[in-house]
Amino acid sequence: MQPDASALRHGGALDAAIARHGGRRADWLDLSTGINPVPSELPEFPPEAFSRLPEASLERAALDAARRAYGAPADAGIVAAPGSQALISLLPFLLPPAEDAIVEPTYAEHRRAFAAAGHAVAGIERPDAIADTVKVAVVVNPNNPDGRVFSRADLFDLHERMAARGGLLVVDEAFMDVTPDMSLASEAGRGGLLIHRSFGKFFGLAGLRLGFALTTPDLAGRLSERLGPWAVSGPALVCAEALLGNVETIQITRQRIRRQAEMLFDAVLDRRAPLVGRTALFATIRCERAGALSNALCRRRILTRPFAERSDWLRIGNPAGPDEAARLRAALGEALDEIGDGG
Incomplete structure (x- = not known):
């Protein structure tokens, strides 16, 4: 049985998993996304946050908090959107169709967006393989789903090459918040550079x-x-003003995610399914029958993320705590036994 098509395109398709494998939502452990499983406490909302159109002063306060939290210069341009996906989808339509390059495998919506806007998109394995004719280069750092990390020095070199020919370097930092020292946000505002951040x-x-x-x-x-x-x-x-403006909340959240990541790493460490790579919010393992492993975990009410383009990879998000980590560890061992050696 192949994984559901919705699971192959994005994580988080819990409704589809329930329809296919049964159970109630309360029965399931959804580890299919790279999202912190312990949400931050919401601030108090003034009634007008819901009853009035957002005032310009509220947007400015949120943008200022984001600029400071990400370490961007005061004169850098910044724009908020309903999800970084909205910005990913919109950006290619503001640029003249050209020859573009994306370091792959990576988050597939970048390619879809540029192709939809009429750009010629080439997939490359490394930033230094980008041809001199490329006008837009896209790098996800840390990369999803293989966890690759590209150094600031290498990305600076690439930016200089792109800017020298009037091109644009797009760096998607959706998984950067736990490792801010690696971010290029401090260079935001330079010509030929755009950085995506996910809240x-x-x-x-x-x-x-x-x-x-x-x-x-x-x-x-x-x-x-x-x-x-x-x-x-x-x-x-x-929420943006309250959470991004609270240094203590950010520090606590980083510490919590680091603990989650270590629990995940301990849970998935298995010689039969070696690690492809990891970030602070997910780990990707290699298994020749990753689709079968995903389905075996679904039968144990654990949702993970298989990939159509990499049938031997399975991405697993962070557990919220020790109980979830122990459940994952036990289920993964049983599922690997069920499908064979997993190698």
């Missing part, structure tokens, strides 16, 4: 739908204009 993954509030782009003021303005007025809800802006 929901780190704070465990993906349903809020909030993301940011850090770039030049001109490109940020063009993105904002295309998004239109009131693109981000009042409650999302309140």
Whole structure:
């Protein structure tokens, strides 16, 4: 039995898993996404956050908090959107169709978006393999799903090459919050550079739908204009100001995610299914029958993330605590026994 098509495109398709494998939502452990499983405490919302259109002052406060939290210069351009996915989908339509390159395998929506906007997209394995004719280069750092990390020095070199020919380097830092020293956000505002940041993954509030782009003021303005007025809800802006503006909350969240990551690593460490790579929010393992392993885990009411393009990879998100980690460890051992040696 092959994994459900919805599971092969994105994580989080719990309804489809329940329809196929049964059980109630309460029975399932959803480890299919790279999202912090312990959401941050929500701030108090003033009633007008829901009853009024968002005021410009509220958006400015949220953007200022994001700029400071990410370490971006005060004069860098920044735009908020209903999820970083919205920015990923929109950006290619603001750029002239050209020859582009994406370091792959990676988050597939970058390729889909550029192709939909008429760009010629090439997949490459390393940033230094980008041809001189490329006008837009996309690097996800840390990379999803293999956990590769690209150094600031290498990305600076690539940016200089791209900027020298009037090109654009796009760096998707959706999984960067736990390792801020690796971020390029401090260089935001330079010509030829755009950085995506995700709010929901780190704070465990993906349903809020909030993301940011850090770039030049001109490109940020063009993105904002295309998004239109009131693109981000009042409650999302309140959360951004409150959580991104709270240094203690950010530090506590980083520590919590690091503990989760270590529990996950201990749970998935198995010679029959070796590690492909990891970030602070997920680990990807290799198994020749990854689809069968995913289904075997589903029968134990644990949802993971298989891949259509890499049938030997399975990505597993962080457990919330020791009990979930122990459940995953036991289920993974049983599932590998069920399908064979997993190698």
